Amino acid sequence: MSFYRTASFFVLIASLGIGGCTTPLILAGAAAGGATAAHDRRSVGAQIDDQTIEMRALSRMAKDPAMTKAEDVHVNVTSFNGIVLLTGETRTADLRQRAERYAREVPNVRKVYNEIRVEEPSGLGARSGDTWVTTKIKTKLLTSEHVDGTRIKVVTEASIVYLMGLVSRGESNIATSLASDTGGVTRIVRVFEYVD
Numbered sequence: 001m002s003f004y005r006t007a008s009f010f011v012l013i014a015s016l017g018i019g020g021c022t023t024p025l026i027l028a029g030a031a032a033g034g035a036t037a038a039h040d041r042r043s044v045g046a047q048i049d050d051q052t053i054e055m056r057a058l059s060r061m062a063k064d065p066a067m068t069k070a071e072d073v074h075v076n077v078t079s080f081n082g083i084v085l086l087t088g089e090t091r092t093a094d095l096r097q098r099a100e101r102y103a104r105e106v107p108n109v110r111k112v113y114n115e116i117r118v119e120e121p122s123g124l125g126a127r128s129g130d131t132w133v134t135t136k137i138k139t140k141l142l143t144s145e146h147v148d149g150t151r152i153k154v155v156t157e158a159s160i161v162y163l164m165g166l167v168s169r170g171e172s173n174i175a176t177s178l179a180s181d182t183g184g185v186t187r188i189v190r191v192f193e194y195v196d
Contacts, residue, residue, distance in 0.1 A: 039150040041166040041195065042081050049108045053079040057109075060102040067098060074121035075099050078155050080164040082110035085191055087157035089121045113191055115162065122158065130156040133184040137161060140178045147174040154179070159186040168196045 040047060057077045061067040067075075073095055075088040084103045090096045100114040134156040141149030152175050153164040161179050163172075172192050179188050 039148055041151060046081055049082065050079040053077075053082070053084060053103075053106050053109055056106045057084065057103040060105065061099060064098060064102070066095060067102075071121065073099075075116060076155065076157065077103060078153060078162075078164065079109070080153055080191075081166060081193060082108050083164070083191065083193065084109050084112045085155060085162055085164060086112065086114045086116050087155055087162065089117050089119050089158075091118070091120065093118050115157070115160075115189070117158065126158065129184065130159065133159065133161065133182060136182050136184075137179045140182065141175060144174065144178060147171045147178075156185075159184055160189060161185050161187070162189045162191055164191045166193050166195055169194055 042050070054077045057079075058075075061073075061075060067073050072091045073088075075086060075090065078085045078087070084106075086099055086103060090099065096114065096116045096118055099116055100112055103109060103112050103114075134154050137154050137156075138149065141147060141152055141154070143149075147167075148171070151165045151167060151171070155162040155164070161182075163175055163179060165171075165175075167175065172190060172194070176188050176190060179185060
C-alpha cells in the first residue's frame with residue numbers, strides 16, 4: 001500500500017474514532033461530534049486547526065517520493081491544540097527528520113514531539129495489537145467517573161501509549177494510572193498540556 005493510501009486510511013480511521021487517535025474528530029456541521037466538542041477544552045477553531053494540521057502534514061509527506069514507500073515509512077501524525085505527535089517507524093534517520101520537518105512547516109503547529117523510531121516499519125499484526133490497546137484504554141477513560149475521557153487522545157505505537165490533551169494534573173494522574181493498568185502497555189508517555 002502506498003504511503004498516500006496509508007495516510008488517507010489513517011486519516012479516515014482517525015475520523016471514525018478508531019486506531020491510534022481515538023477521540024472523534026470534529027467535522028463542521030457534524031452532529032455526532034457535538035458532544036465531544038462540548039466537552040473539549042479547545043475552541044472549535046482549534047479542533048478544526050488540529051484536523052487541518054494532521055492532513056497537511058501527511059499531504060506534505062505524501063508529496064516526497066522517499067516518504068511514499070510503505071516498506072520504508074510508517075508515520076502517524078496526531079495534533080492536539082497545535083502540538084504535534086509523530087509516531088511510527090522509518091528505515092533511516094533522514095526519513096525521520098524529513099517527517100519532522102514537514103510537520104513543523106505546517107501553519108499553526110506550536111511544537112513537534114518526534115517519537116518516530118528508526119527501524120523496519122511495523123506490520124499489520126503489531127498495528128492491530130496497538131489499536132486493541134488504544135481501544136481498551138479509551139474505554140476505561142470514557143467509563144471512568146474520575147476523568148472526562150473525551151478530553152484525552154490516546155495513541156499507541158509499539159505498545160507505548162501516548163496521552164494528549166488539555167487536562168489538570170489530577171486528570172493526568174488518573175488517566176496515566178488507568179492506562180498503566182492495561183494489558184499490553186510497556187510504557188506511558190504524557191504529552192499533556194496542563195490547565196492548572
